[in-house]
Amino acid sequence: MKHDSDVIVAGGGLNGPALALALAQAGLSVTVVDATPARQRAADEFDGRAYALAVASQKLLAAIGVWPALATDAQPMMDVKAADGRPGEGAAPFFLHFDARELDQPPVGYMLEDRFLYRAFLEAMQGEPRITLIHDTSVTAQEEAPGGIVVTLSDGRKLAAQLLVGADGRRSGVAERAGISREGWDYGQTALVAAIAHEKPHEGVAYQYFMTSGPLAILPLKGNRSSIVWSETRERAAAIAALDDADFLEVLRPRFGDFLGEISLAGPRFSYPLNLTLARAYAAPRVALIGDAAHGVHPIAGQGLNLGLRDVGALAQVLVEAMRRGEDIGALDILERYQSWRRFDSTSLALGMDAVNKLFSNDNPVLRAGRDLGMGLVNAIPGLRQNFMRQAAGLSGDVPRLLQGRAL
Amino acid sequence: MAQATNTIDPAEVAKFEAMAAEWWDPTGKFKPLHLMNPVRLDYITQQIAAQFGRDLKAPQPFKGLRLLDIGCGGGLLSEPMARLGAEVVGADAAPRNIPVAQLHAEQSGLEIDYRNCAAEDIAATDERFDVVLAMEIIEHVADTQGFTDTCAELLKPGGLMVMSTLNRNPKSFMAAIVGAEWVMRWLPKGTHEWSKFITPDELYALIRNAGLDAVDRKGMVFNPLTFGWKLCERDLSVNYAVAAVKR
DSSP: OOOSOSSEEEEOSHHHHHHHHHHHHOHHHHHHESSHHHHHTTOSOOSSSSEEHHHHHHHHHHHHTGGGGTGGEEEEEOOEEEEETTTTTESSSSOEEEEEEGGGOSSSSEEEEEHHHHHHHHHHHHHHHEEEEEOOOOOOEEEEETTTEEEEEEESSSEEEEEEOOOOOOTTTHHHTTTOOOEEEEEEEEEEEEEEESSOTTTTEEEEEETTTEEEEOOOOOOOOEEEEEEEEHHHHHHHHHHHHHHHHHHHHOOOOOOOOTEEOOHHHHHHHHEEEESSSSSEEEEEEEETTTTOOOOGGGGGHHHHHHHHHHHHHHHHHHHHHTTTSHHHHHHHHHHHHHHHHHHHHHHHHHHHHHHHHHHHHHHHHHHHHHHHHHHOOHHHHHHHHHHTTTSSSSSSSSGTOOOO | GGGGGGGGHHHHHHHHHHHHHHHHHHTSSHHHHHHHHHHHHHHHHHHHHHHHHHOOTSSSSTTOOOOEETOTTTTTHHHHHHHHHHHEEEESSSTTTHHHHHOOOOOOOOOEEESSSHHHHHHTTTTOOOEEEEEOOGGSSSSSHHHHHHHHEOOOOEEEEEEEEEESHHHHHIIIIIIIISSOOSSOOSOGGGGGOOOOOHHHHHHHHHHEEEEEEEEEEEEEETTEEEEESSSSSSEEEEEEEEE
């Protein structure tokens, strides 16, 4: 079979471009099929969406060469403070406290607005001769054939490659057409996302309050602004989302607290229903899944993108090592190396976040006392806290080279 | 070559397709070879790169090298070598392996010259190679010195031979005969005759007598927990590979 490119990536969001860049830089030709029109993608306006990048994710962005374009727009997170709180009562006595000074490297992570991240990916892809970017087009069919896979696009074109990567989100068509079923849970919760401007500087500190109805994260953006991710039960969230801006701020104020002074909205508001969806397999013959297509997780602490970039690091390394051995990069035994590397990690994290969310979204006084004690214990034992932090920063376990900031 | 498949009876093609699928099914009959293949390829690519000064990170690093894969089977080594840019001749004495390998190479878009012949048949001509691979072959041949001499003869001066086999000791009996054939049923019983396994010292003697200089040897060690293989500097107790250069 004659291949139009080595790899076709379905999905032009963030994980797809990151993978395409990593593969192209190592010598593979990649076609990225993005359902979104180019102009919409390169929007300059801040749309309120931002990511909490773990240190490992930042290292991957550096290793694939996009970090220099992002460094000045990224807000370093120097400290993360987590507390168990109820509106109007303030934080619980034991405060879970992460401090970048306890890691051997500062900071704990970076906050980055979506508009900067995607633009950097777009420019890097346009400058990479081994990447072909197709906008405003989607994959409508795929057929495995001996020696490759043939993909049909929405404009009728057919493209052949050794491998098709599904980076097409939690309702992945690539996974569905490959016969990979999904397992999912609905949390009955909705995340309200908005950018907030505040009077006082945040000093690079991120806050996470676990409240009875769901967590509220306050994540520092550049300047006197923070991004909030506020989870509420579906009914309450719908009611809050329906409020006008002034009333929205009235409801937010007692939860947000006054430690950053007066607050106002700094962009549009969004709401996302929270659910978890896991693909039963990450690999099929000539197909691999990354990001939300493999595991759509609860967006607490921005772990969705971080998990996705770990997929990118692992899959890129598996494919490039296979290529350098002369192996067929679309063969199932090669793709299964990626699957066994990633599946345990992302599934345990997905289920872990599910458990954390369930534990904290509960007003049972016994659980509440237990949480306070548990957090106090984590705080009291430096080794445990550091380990917790290293896990959250993606620095432990068998880490792909790109996530260590090393070239493939 | 690709055209060769066109001369075959269509009923035969269907049979060969099934056999090709079998050869290349990582969970099928040839699973042990698939499991071992990455570590064999790691060894071969590293040795070729070192001998010919090639950069494995460059595209098609083996371009310009003529390579002979003796006992090519379904092409598990020939295809990767062709993908890395080598001009590959795959030889197999079993006639039914050849159309199977040809069909799969064609499906993979690779040009490989597969021939139904013995290494000796090629040595009788004046065709010579930069690289000769004889992986897991020598433990199956009757005249080990004669076979090693043939491999050496097939090399150009400065050419590289890579050979792998099984060591002969109680551990290899347990691993390769009891483990792989009797317990795991990975290989049909009788695939290997333990008495034909060769110690590294014996292999080095064969290589020296054939006029080659051994340049490297490494163990290939199976980890039953990860079900993976890795190269090992010291442990040559069961599977091992050697590289030798023609003076």
